[in-house]
Amino acid sequence: MKKKAKDLTSLSINKLHVRRVMVIDDSYIVRDYVKTALEEKGYFVIEAFDGVHALTKLEYRNIDLFLVDIQMPKMNGIDFIKTIRKMGINTPVVVITAGMTPEERIEVKSLGVRATSTKPFKIENLVRCVETLLNEKEITK
Numbered sequence: 001m002k003k004k005a006k007d008l009t010s011l012s013i014n015k016l017h018v019r020r021v022m023v024i025d026d027s028y029i030v031r032d033y034v035k036t037a038l039e040e041k042g043y044f045v046i047e048a049f050d051g052v053h054a055l056t057k058l059e060y061r062n063i064d065l066f067l068v069d070i071q072m073p074k075m076n077g078i079d080f081i082k083t084i085r086k087m088g089i090n091t092p093v094v095v096i097t098a099g100m101t102p103e104e105r106i107e108v109k110s111l112g113v114r115a116t117s118t119k120p121f122k123i124e125n126l127v128r129c130v131e132t133l134l135n136e137k138e139i140t141k
Contacts, residue, residue, distance in 0.1 A: 022046045024054045025069040051075025070097040
């Protein structure tokens, strides 16, 4: 009986430390690809298909990192990042996009975007980027 109680306790503790990553991309294929890779590493992944959809999911979630596409309908990635920054959310952001203009690159950098990944990307490089940024975030706490 003691063994079961110990197993349940460690399970509860581990669930408290699960890192949450929100993947915001209008492509289901990209979201699913990234979600699968991150979940295999133990992350909890929240998906959104554009910036407006992502904002509706912020209310009840404590997100540790955002992966954001730039070119999306309704609200693009830059407008999403501007909105969360105005809300006081300084969570790390990684941009995943098919391409950006030089002006967009300057703008996302000024908004505190920590890294960019150009599509098509190697998933192992993106996962390594996520792990690095989350480990940096943990050290600075």
